[in-house]
Each structure stands twice: as C-alpha cells, then as structure tokens.
Amino acid sequence: MTVAVFGAALAGCAAGGGEPRGSLAAPPPASASASAAGRPAAAPTLAAGPGGLTPVFERASATRAKTVALTFDADMTADQGPRAARGERFDNPALIASLRRLKVPATVFMTGRWAEEYPDQARSIGRDPLFEIANHSYSHHAFTSPCYGLPTVARQAMRTDVERAFAAFRKAGARNVVPYFRFPGGCYDDEALRALAPAKVTAVQWDVVSGDAFARDGDAVADQVLAGVRPGSLVVMHCTRSAAPVTEQAVRRIVPELRERGYRFVKVSELLKS
C-alpha cells in the first residue's frame, strides 16, 4: 500500500492545482541574496503572479523552436534513509553517466534529503555545467492536501522546507543551483504559492508525463515521451533507481529519436528564456 501510494506521488499530478500564472520577465539583476543562496545570477525567473503569488511554469508555450527540457526528480523521504542504509538505491549513477555520454543538458529537481544521502553525487551534478540543480523540497512532503497520500507540510513550514533544501545543496558543495521549485507530486494551491512567495522561486511543472515511476518497460516510457513532446516541452522523469528502474534505458532511446526529429535538449533555465 505504501509503495502504491508513493508510486502515485512519483507519477505526479499534471492537473495538480490550477492554471499557470505569471508571464516571462527579464532575468532579475544579480543580488546579494541570490549569490548568498548559491544561485547563478543569470538564471531567468518568471515575474510573480497576481497578488505576488509564486509564478508557475509548465512549458515554453510561445516558442516554435524545437527545444525540450528533460527533468529528473531526485526524491527522498524520511523513511527511505533507513532503506538506503540497508542497500536500496535511491540514486541512479548510470542515468547521470548516460546523460553525460550523450551530452544531454538536464535539470535535476533534488530533495534536500537526497543531497544529504548522496552528497558526492549532489556535488558532482552541481559542478557539472551540463546540469543544474533545482529544488524539490527538503522532505518530499505535500504542499497541499490531498496529494497521493503524502504527508503534508504545514503552511508556516513551507518556506523553511524549501530553504532547507537549498542549504543542503550548498553544504554538499553544489554550485549550479537554480531558483526553481517542483512541488512534490506536482500538487499545489494558491496558499502554497503565497507561502513560497518570499522564497523567490519559480514553480516548475511539466506538460509531458514520462510514466517512469515503477515502470518495468523502458520502451513504453520512451513511447509515451516521444508521443507527448512538442516544441518547448518539459518532461518529468526520475533519477531514483529503486522507484524508476527503466529510466536510463528509456533515455537512451528518447535522446537519439528526438535529435533525429530536430530537437535540441536544454535545461529549464534555457527553456524559460525562449
């Protein structure tokens, strides 16, 4: 039951809570707070939505350029720490190695707990210019309820949870950290967007669900992605081997086929500029 519930959370909810808000804005000027947070000053963000709500980005809908962003969620919950200690693998070094070999830029939405469990990998990913690390919360708790049975973080603790993840990335030595946030399970509402406004992040959803969570057939995952990608698409996948065991296999098919169609892989920060 726990696994099934968590599987659903991994799969995300594309209809997760409302229409995207905000519009493209010029990259903000470098600020002391941005550099203190270890974020590249050049990372573009969206302007705040109505009432100052955290803006939400789903895909580059205005572009006709054949760009696509592959994103990989590095989930880690409190109960998975002991499971990792017993040998279960919530990382996926083979996937990261394949992305490097294929020279595919990608954005990793990392939880703070994952960075604490795998600090060497967090540092390596966060110092490789091919990649950027974005925030997937510290705890992987839900920011609105219900959300696939995930425990819910209290509204007054939401900002702290996000900032704790940024702190974990810094502690691991990651440098390429961008001010983007993906809600666990993709679940959010206006209260969550309001609570996170002071954190100055852009929330990032997706328009293509890969279905890689607990998938056993890499070709089926690849087919789903290849059928869904349009210019400016944002694909959600996972880099946790125990929960997404065929993702690397799927990527090895997705990448050459999309390149054959003329697509160029970009990080979310570049997709936001288009």
Ligand SMILES: [Zn+2]
């Ligand atoms: Zn997640």
